[in-house]
Amino acid sequence: MNIVGLDLSLTSSGIAVIDSQMAIHTCAHGEKGHGRDSALTRNPKVVRLADIIAGHVLPGSFVVIEGPSYNSVSTSSWDRGGLWHMVVAAVREAGCSVSVTPPANAKMWMAGHPHAGKTLMRACAQEFTATPLESHDEADALTFALMGAHHLGLIHPSGTYRDRALVGVEWGEPPAH
Secondary structure, eight states: OOEEEEEOOSSOEEEEEEOTTOOEEEEEEOOSOOTTSOHHHHHHHHHHHHHHHHHTSOTTOEEEEEOOOTTOOSTTHHHHHHHHHHHHHHHHHTTOEEEEEOHHHHHHHHHSSTTOOHHHHHHHHHHHHTOOOSSHHHHHHHHHHHHHHHHTTSOOOSOHHHHHHHHTSBOOOOOOO
């Protein structure tokens, strides 16, 4: 079973896959130009991005996705919400289990602090896995995937703060094999 972390964004969605051999694969996808586009122009871009992201998730995967940031007030919140729901619906339709992590829990799990910044998160993720990461979005997605692996008992990282960070995650049931 693959464990997939998804950090959704319109301009750079991070995707991390930990495969059945525990190998790590990361990438990012996004589209520029949403801010000034009309709603009817943005819609096909968001749909296309959701299809690309969901295409990276094999059926039966265990997916950990970042939950909404309720304090965001930008105009793109509407589009990001639509992207989130389209991706979640697509991967659930493919028989995947979906778990939702609050952003602060992921920061606590990786960096030991619920307000860790992007630079620290990326540095910690690279050090934890010895995996070169091209972006902060890939680092966040990898954090989500690692949290899933920890929850499933596939990795046993040190630090009681990591165990505590898993408590606030809305865990889905692992897919049946």
